[in-house]
Amino acid sequence: EAQVTQNPRYLITVTGKKLTVTCSQNMNHEYMSWYRQDPGLGLRQIYYSMNVEVTDKGDVPEGYKVSRKEKRNFPLILESPSPNQTSLYFCASSLTGGPGYGYTFGSGTRLTVV
Amino acid sequence: TQLLEQSPQFLSIQEGENLTVYCNSSSVFSSLQWYRQEPGEGPVLLVTVVTGGEVKKLKRLTFQFGDARKDSSLHITAAQTGDTGLYLCAGGGGSYIPTFGRGTSLIVHP
Numbered sequence: 001e002a003q004v005t006q007n008p009r010y011l012i013t014v015t016g017k018k019l020t021v022t023c024s025q026n027m028n029h030e031y032m033s034w035y036r037q038d039p040g041l042g043l044r045q046i047y048y049s050m051n052v053e054v055t056d057k058g059d060v061p062e063g064y065k066v067s068r069k070e071k072r073n074f075p076l077i078l079e080s081p082s083p084n085q086t087s088l089y090f091c092a093s094s095l096t097g098g099p100g101y102g103y104t105f106g107s108g109t110r111l112t113v114v
Numbered sequence: 115t116q117l118l119e120q121s122p123q124f125l126s127i128q129e130g131e132n133l134t135v136y137c138n139s140s141s142v143f144s145s146l147q148w149y150r151q152e153p154g155e156g157p158v159l160l161v162t163v164v165t166g167g168e169v170k171k172l173k174r175l176t177f178q179f180g181d182a183r184k185d186s187s188l189h190i191t192a193a194q195t196g197d198t199g200l201y202l203c204a205g206g207g208g209s210y211i212p213t214f215g216r217g218t219s220l221i222v223h224p
Contacts, residue, residue: 004156042216043157043202058211090156100164100206102147105156 002027006091006106013081013113021076021109023091029104031097032074033058034066036087037108043090049074050097081113117141118205118215126221130192135218137203138185143213144206146186148177151200151217160188193222 004025013019025032033048035058045058049068063085065077074093078085088110092103119138127133137146145164149157161170163179163186170177174197176189190197200217 040216043204043214045211048211092156098206100145100162102149102159102162103157103204103212104159105149107156108154 002104004091004093004104004106006089006109009107009109011109011111013111015082015113016080019078019081019111021078021089021091021111023074023076023106024072025074025091025093025104026072027093027095027104028071029093029095030071031094031101032068033092033094033097033103034064034074034076035090035092036060036085037090038087046076046089048097081111083113085111086113087111118203118213120201120203120215120218122218123216124219124221126223127193128223129195131222132189132191133193133220134187134189135201135220136185136187137215139205139213140184141205142183144183146179146183146206147204147212148186148188149202149204151202152198157200157202193220195222195224198222 007022030051034046035043044060047066049055091106094101094103121136147162148160151157161177166181166183168179174191178187202217203215205213
């Protein structure tokens with residue numbers, strides 16, 4: 001089944017403790033991206049990647065890192081999480097990311113930073 | 115920054131009723147997608163429209179892209195409880211950062 005898999009689904013952590021949220025897709029998509037979804041603010045893009053070793057900032061990149069060493073994986077790294085990063089996170093992929101192509105989203109990771 | 119305004123924000127209707135939700139912008143988009151998101155899950159792509167004036171149908175759902183490619187509408191005929199969810203529109207422009215609207219939350223009561 002074609003899908004984007006995120007792990008974990010739920011995560012509670014403490015301020016400053018480094019964490020990684022994994023994302024993997026099995027559709028051979030070139031484009032992958034991370035979003036956070038907050039009430040009243042909607043979906044906002046954190047980082048995106050057009051292909052292996054090519055990443056770029058989205059609208060809200062502060063406090064996050066990403067890497068794209070393999071085509072299928074695009075982990076999101078929070079080096080020193082803070083409470084304002086408490087949110088619902090989604091990974092998404094697209095064939096190319098260009099106009100005309102929609103996105104396949106993962107099921108989400110609900111992160112709480114205390 | 116391109117903005118997409120969705121209306122209404124909330125919609126609560128009875129099963130069998132028809133409804134239309136709107137997605138508007140002052141910017142031109144090269145393509146526009148509609149997604150449905152259920153609580154606790156990721157958005158699921160419903161349709162992509164790319165041509166001004168384009169109309170696409172998906173069973174009881176009809177999507178229209180405005181002639182000027184600045185707006186879109188989603189019409190649901192004879193709504194069912196399974197249509198309940200958050201409907202999001204997303205516009206693609208010249209960059210690889212799509213613009214998402216904040217969504218229309220639809221509840222269909224039995």
